[in-house]
Amino acid sequence: MINPGSSSSIAETANSSSDYIIEMRSISKAFGAVRALHNVNFNLRPGEILGLVGDNSAGKSTLMKCLTGAYQRDDGDVLVENQSTDFSNPHESRDRGIEMIYQDFALCGNMDVGQNIFLGRWPRKGFFLNRRKMYEDAYAVLQRLKVDVNSVYQKVESLSGGRQQSVAIARAISFEPKVVILDEPTANLSVMATERLLETMLELKKHNVAQVIISHRLTDIFQVGDRVMVLKRGENVGERLVADTTEHEILGIIVSGTPENAQNVETV
Numbered sequence: 717m718i719n720p721g722s723s724s725s726i727a728e729t730a731n732s733s734s735d736y737i738i739e740m741r742s743i744s745k746a747f748g749a750v751r752a753l754h755n756v757n758f759n760l761r762p763g764e765i766l767g768l769v770g771d772n773s774a775g776k777s778t779l780m781k782c783l784t785g786a787y788q789r790d791d792g793d794v795l796v797e798n799q800s801t802d803f804s805n806p807h808e809s810r811d812r813g814i815e816m817i818y819q820d821f822a823l824c825g826n827m828d829v830g831q832n833i834f835l836g837r838w839p840r841k842g843f844f845l846n847r848r849k850m851y852e853d854a855y856a857v858l859q860r861l862k863v864d865v866n867s868v869y870q871k872v873e874s875l876s877g878g879r880q881q882s883v884a885i886a887r888a889i890s891f892e893p894k895v896v897i898l899d900e901p902t903a904n905l906s907v908m909a910t911e912r913l914l915e916t917m918l919e920l921k922k923h924n925v926a927q928v929i930i931s932h933r934l935t936d937i938f939q940v941g942d943r944v945m946v947l948k949r950g951e952n953v954g955e956r957l958v959a960d961t962t963e964h965e966i967l968g969i970i971v972s973g974t975p976e977n978a979q980n981v982e983t984v
């Protein structure tokens with residue numbers, strides 16, 4: 717089932733590292749006795765949508781948190797636009813154009829949509845908060861995303877899960893990132909909301925934003941993704957172009973993939 721030869725097209729296009737926006741080399745991370753990541757390689761190109769998959773505890777979230785600086789890696793290198801980086805926290809990676817949207821959205825429920833989108837950087841007019849500008853800008857971001865949130869004045873806690881997520885994404889997008897990481901974004905979404913999210917992802921792709929989607933739902937990844945990378949027990953166990961594989965094959969790699977069979981674009 718796992719045929720390393722079938723992903724030669726990945727190797728052919730990966731000879732130059734200069735076209736990566738993100739490159740992570742040999743990342744290791746342990747939490748006490750738990751080895752969460754072991755020599756993991758990861759890369760991403762501008763405008764690419766990468767599905768990051770694997771069982772629970774495979775290390776997917778940890779890998780992305782090591783990228784944003786939410787966690788500190790024990791070992792390995794992280795390059796952003798070919799520059800070695802060492803982010804101490806997600807604010808630093810945000811400054812370099814990397815946004816991660818967490819599973820719980822990290823929004824303030826008792827504030828409204830506009831306030832949430834511009835949380836921590838509300839526009840000012842002299843000494844005063846420029847409310848009008850904040851709501852106008854919030855509306856513009858939501859429009860640009862073709863996201864339908866009825867009112868920028870609504871409290872976030874009154875919105876459905878799907879709409880809250882739209883707000884979280886709008887907030888991320890308002891920073892005009894080059895890379896967006898979505899951690900299990902469709903886990904709690906309705907079919908409609910999922911479709912809207914996938915459309916938003918394709919819209920961002922048109923703007924050349926690179927995206928990582930962590931998901932258990934291979935259908936979603938196959939609908940919008942360019943490439944799939946599989947982690948298992950903290951190690952690379954396989955990688956395929958979506959065009960060259962099937963959900964069935966990826967499931968097989970998730971279940972029975974081994975590090976020895978991993979296609980590693982760095983070493984080909």
Ligand SMILES: Nc1ncnc2c1ncn2[C@@H]1O[C@H](COP(=O)(O)OP(=O)(O)O)[C@@H](O)[C@H]1O
Pocket residue numbers: 747750751752770771772773774775776777778779
């Ligand atoms: N903050 C943390 N403290 C201790 N262990 C953690 C922490 N974050 C993740 N882990 C452990 O690291 C491993 C990988 O977790 P995680 O990256 O969340 O996996 P995934 O996102 O693929 O489900 C798991 O064994 C998990 O329990």
Ligand SMILES: [Mg+2]
Pocket residue numbers: 776777778899
């Ligand atoms: Mg996770």
